[in-house]
Amino acid sequence: MDFFAVGDEAKGFIAIGQVATGFIAIGQAATGFIAIGQLARGVFTLGQLGFGFIGWGQAGVGLWHAVGMLGIGGRGFGGVLPLVPGIGRPRVTPTAMTLTQVQAGGEPGWVALDVYLEPTDGSLALVAGGARLPMKIHRAILKATQRLVQTKGTAEQAGRMLSVFAWVVRYDDVLVCERIMHVPPRPYEEPGFKVRASFQLTGLVGLGVAWWLIVGNDLLPFLVTLFSEL
Amino acid sequence: MSASPPSICRNCGVVALPLAQQCGACDSALVGNRRAIPNLPPELSWAALRCTFTCNSCRFEAPLDAMDTDGAVECAHCGLRQRFDTEQWRGALAFAHSVADLAAPGKEGRNPHPEIWIGSDNPYALIGEHEVFARYAGDSFSVEASSGYPVCDHCHEPYHIRQGEQGMLEALCPSCGNRPTYALPPSAHDLYGGLLGVVADDQRTDRPSAKVTLTAAGIMALNCPSCGGQLTITQPSSVQTCSYCRASCFVPHRSLSRALSRTVKPAIWWAFFRGVSPTRAELVLGAPETAENTKAALLEKLKRKKGKTPPQAQDRPGVYEAPELAGRNWPQVWLTVLAGSVAAAIGYVITRAL
Numbered sequence: 001m002d003f004f005a006v007g008d009e010a011k012g013f014i015a016i017g018q019v020a021t022g023f024i025a026i027g028q029a030a031t032g033f034i035a036i037g038q039l040a041r042g043v044f045t046l047g048q049l050g051f052g053f054i055g056w057g058q059a060g061v062g063l064w065h066a067v068g069m070l071g072i073g074g075r076g077f078g079g080v081l082p083l084v085p086g087i088g089r090p091r092v093t094p095t096a097m098t099l100t101q102v103q104a105g106g107e108p109g110w111v112a113l114d115v116y117l118e119p120t121d122g123s124l125a126l127v128a129g130g131a132r133l134p135m136k137i138h139r140a141i142l143k144a145t146q147r148l149v150q151t152k153g154t155a156e157q158a159g160r161m162l163s164v165f166a167w168v169v170r171y172d173d174v175l176v177c178e179r180i181m182h183v184p185p186r187p188y189e190e191p192g193f194k195v196r197a198s199f200q201l202t203g204l205v206g207l208g209v210a211w212w213l214i215v216g217n218d219l220l221p222f223l224v225t226l227f228s229e230l
Numbered sequence: 231m232s233a234s235p236p237s238i239c240r241n242c243g244v245v246a247l248p249l250a251q252q253c254g255a256c257d258s259a260l261v262g263n264r265r266a267i268p269n270l271p272p273e274l275s276w277a278a279l280r281c282t283f284t285c286n287s288c289r290f291e292a293p294l295d296a297m298d299t300d301g302a303v304e305c306a307h308c309g310l311r312q313r314f315d316t317e318q319w320r321g322a323l324a325f326a327h328s329v330a331d332l333a334a335p336g337k338e339g340r341n342p343h344p345e346i347w348i349g350s351d352n353p354y355a356l357i358g359e360h361e362v363f364a365r366y367a368g369d370s371f372s373v374e375a376s377s378g379y380p381v382c383d384h385c386h387e388p389y390h391i392r393q394g395e396q397g398m399l400e401a402l403c404p405s406c407g408n409r410p411t412y413a414l415p416p417s418a419h420d421l422y423g424g425l426l427g428v429v430a431d432d433q434r435t436d437r438p439s440a441k442v443t444l445t446a447a448g449i450m451a452l453n454c455p456s457c458g459g460q461l462t463i464t465q466p467s468s469v470q471t472c473s474y475c476r477a478s479c480f481v482p483h484r485s486l487s488r489a490l491s492r493t494v495k496p497a498i499w500w501a502f503f504r505g506v507s508p509t510r511a512e513l514v515l516g517a518p519e520t521a522e523n524t525k526a527a528l529l530e531k532l533k534r535k536k537g538k539t540p541p542q543a544q545d546r547p548g549v550y551e552a553p554e555l556a557g558r559n560w561p562q563v564w565l566t567v568l569a570g571s572v573a574a575a576i577g578y579v580i581t582r583a584l
Binding site (some may be wrong): 053062063064065074075083084086087089090091092093094123124125136137138139140141142144145148156165171172174176177178179180181182183184199204205207208209210211212213216217 | 336337338340343344345346347348349350351513514546547548549550551552553554555557559561562565566567569571573574575576577578580581
């Protein structure tokens with residue numbers, strides 16, 4: 001087998017042709033470890049339709065990664081259906097102070113506390129350790145905080161309690177919560193994650209089978225032959 | 231540092247700025263001339279008002295020294311009696327109530343909400359701290375309002391005010407025993423429900439008013455309401471005694487200024503209010519649907535870009551989501567590679583088995 005092959009049905013380490021098969025294959029229909037073409041099959045693929053471990057194209061299918069207007073794969077960009085569950089990123093949380101520090105120092109700061117939404121009248125209370133804190137809530141964040149607690153409140157007290165960081169400012173003798181920072185749970189901490197993840201991983205295994213049927217069963221014997229002849 | 235209790239000018243009763251040397255309303259010296267504001271229940275408040283309207287004829291700003299609700303007002307400069315839309319009092323009184331309710335002490339005014347902070351958005355927080363009057367401008371009608379407490383015309387002691395029936399206010403000076411009474415026009419309650427009464431010279435009911443006659447040329451004559459004799463004004467006092475029959479009568483401030491050939495300036499009069507002012511109600515209850523708090527704005531804040539630092543002091547008040555850590559998400563990368571490889575391995579086994 002040639003190291004460099006060019007032709008309608010080129011086969012070689014580097015193959016360029018209408019139907020190209022090689023370690024590096026470039027063609028209208030390219031099959032290779034690295035495949036570039038209108039229809040690219042392999043491990044690293046780039047084409048109008050790319051199907052590989054990494055599949056980038058107008059339509060991309062990739063076990064690890066896919067990019068495409070339409071696609072399916074481990075993770076990816078564009079209109080790609082991810083089959084590996086997202087675990088999210090860690091969040092940057094502020095350095096928390098105690099309320100006493102804010103009160104004594106006069107400098108504003110973040111205080112870790114819970115927001116409690118009174119179900120009867122919708123009023124909000126800022127609590128820590130079960131005790132209501134002597135603090136007011138800035139009028140501008142009132143409804144937004146109510147919505148936040150309603151939508152992200154803890155499961156035990158659905159829509160009623162939420163742990164947050166509160167930016168507390170002291171005006172004269174009044175402590176005022178001017179900002180609320182909510183740290184959302186990581187995706188795997190959210191309800192329904194396990195069910196969603198099991199569907200995704202089943203799909204990923206299905207994609208693995210499809211890869212072998214469509215790509216691997218052709219590519220693997222070819223690569224074995226290629227490296228034994230070279 | 232806690233808010234210092236407000237004081238009033240001993241001479242006029244209008245709030246005295248903490249560091250001022252001179253009263254911003256009557257220009258009298260404040261050194262040694264301040265007085266603590268008398269205690270009032272939190273739901274009650276006094277507003278000091280200075281009102282003017284633009285005369286349709288001479289275009290001067292003419293004083294309106296009382297709550298005139300008969301639909302006609304008289305220009306103190308040219309004497310023209312002209313139409314006045316009394317509906318304008320609605321906005322003016324709501325404004326005055328808001329100033330009286332929200333002015334110092336403190337950034338939230340007289341009656342702060344126990345849970346909701348409005349101090350940062352209070353439009354009248356500076357009144358009584360750095361400014362004396364807030365201004366409201368209607369159609370050809372303007373009002374300056376401040377906080378304070380009405381004081382006796384004679385000895386300048388704060389009045390003890392008692393509410394009578396149907397908008398009557400009975401004042402009593404604890405020092406000199408002066409007991410003026412003031413009546414509220416019947417339609418005033420319809421114009422503004424929170425108004426309890428007014429303390430204005432023009433609305434005194436305990437003395438008859440001098441007869442004021444204005445000619446078309448603007449020449450003014452003041453006559454005794456008892457004997458009709460001409461009043462000779464020598465002292466700038468609103469209560470004058472007839473030199474013929476010795477009856478005392480009340481002379482309106484604007485007429486007094488003209489009789490003494492002084493520039494006609496608006497006098498301070500007082501409105502007494504009860505309840506939460508419209509601005510406070512709006513700040514406390516109607517607050518949230520502003521540009522910063524719409525659902526779209528909230529979502530935007532929740533979708534802060536990855537790697538951005540948490541909201542800082544200079545950011546606007548709001549609800550934020552903690553930003554994600556910047557950089558490559560390596561745990562996700564390794565999980566994806568591992569899961570994809572395992573899936574491929576399982577796929578190999580399955581295809582071999584088929």
